[in-house]
Amino acid sequence: MAFVRYDTYTPAERPGYQQELDEVVRSVAQRTQESVERQGVGRAVRTAHGKTYGLMKATVTVGEIPDPYAQGLFARPATYDAVVRYSNGLGHLRADSLLGAACGMGIKMFGVPGTSLLADEPDAGTFDLNLINNKVFFANTAYDYMVIEELFAELPDALVNPARRKSWMGEFLTRRGSLATADEWLWDELFAMLSFTQVPRRNLLSYTYNSMGAFRYGDHIAKIRTVPVSSVAHLDVDVRTDGEAFRNTLVAEAAARDHAFELQVQLNADLARMPVDNTSVEWPEQLSPWVTVARIDLPRQDIGGEENLTAADGTSITPWRTREDHRPIGEIQRVREEVYRRSSIERHRLNGQRRQEPTGSAELLG
Structure with missing residues (x-):
């Protein structure tokens, strides 16, 4: 199967892009400031993924992978300490019955070699993936x-x-x-x-989570997803009887048993039918299959305390905390670079939090 080479992709350039981006950043900063009063909790809240459900310790293991999938971070076997943050996609702090079922899985790996693409933290050693339980944006x-x-x-x-x-x-x-x-x-x-x-309301450990946007994948272009490989006992999430059903079922499931996901990539085989600059179109699997490149293990753990929610809320995750071999591509991905960075800076400033990347899961979770 022939895959599209990264060096054949030409980013779309529009004359009004920078002015529009500046307006988006200004708007997000304003909404972040307004969230202190609007959300009524005495602190700034994210304009998206505002409600946190928990932070879990994890291990990401890269095994032997055949070409052309052995690229960048996945070029050779390695094991990384990590954390996984679960959240609701909307920017509100409400009972789950008043929110949608779009939820995110943010992955932060530690000790990853190479220079981060975030200019203000090139040597942090962390590598993030932002995923959500839907295929399109x-x-x-x-x-x-x-x-x-x-x-x-x-x-x-x-x-x-x-x-x-x-x-x-x-x-x-x-x-x-x-x-x-x-x-x-x-x-x-x-x-x-x-x-x-x-999107059905289910246990957060039972969803498949997608990057939606595309990334450079070494010599190629890819999307990324995680697929659960372990079953859950607490599958149903009944928001009618429990306003914190997503959080409570996650806590119960995390305490009961180990869980795991496969981390998979889908290489681009046709830029016309698998567009980079239109994230609203699903890439057909018949053109390019999903292939497993790593495993994410979440050991049994207690995440039920308020300190866990505090740690999760303070954890910043952005698709641009990455390496050159996995550069986000497409206009909406470029928008995310500055929007996520400025949103994090403003939120940490308003909340009196130090904005610095942790060095490992123990720093966040003990």
Whole structure:
């Protein structure tokens, strides 16, 4: 099977990109500041993935991998100390019944050689993966994000309110009237957004989590996902009877037994049918299969204390805390670089927290 070479991909360059990115960063910083009062907990809260469910100690093991999958971090066998952070995708601190089921799995590995792509921490030695329990994303350009970020802040309320639902989807589809014809409307993005409403509520350890955006993968281009390989006893999450059902089922499952995920990559085989710059389109598996490149082991552990939530909330995870061989690509990935960094800086400033990468899981979890 022939895979696309990274050096044949040409990033899209739009003349208004930097101005749009500056506006997105300004908006996210403002919403972060406003969250201190809006969320009512006396501290700044993330504008996305605001509610934390727990932080778990983990080990990431890379085995013998055949070419062309033996690239970058996965070029040779190694074992890395790590932590995994679980969170809700929305930027609210509410009962789970008032949030959606879109949830994130953030992975932070320690002791990874090489220079980080984050300019303000080149020697930190950490390597992050940001994943979510859906296959597609709903914004592809800085301009999309600039408009959609405000609409995103209304979720899930806008979609469950009959008086607002139709107008909200109309504003989303037309970028609040800036797209004149149906040919320009954000159909892929709207369908991607609505697909999040179809995610079932299940134990956080039972989901498959996806990068949605693409990355350089050494000589090639890839997406990344994690697939659970261990069963869970507490599968159902009943948010009607328990406002903290995601957290409580995660705590119970973590304390009961070991768990594991396979870390898999899908190499790009066709830029037209597997687009890099449209994260709202799923890459077909018949063009390129998912291949396991590492295993993530989560040993049985107690994460039930408030100190665990504090550690999890203070853990910053960004797709740009990576290495050159795994550079995020596509416009929305470039947007994430500065948005995530500035959001983290502002949140830590407002909360009086020191912004410095930990050196290992014991520093966070003891």
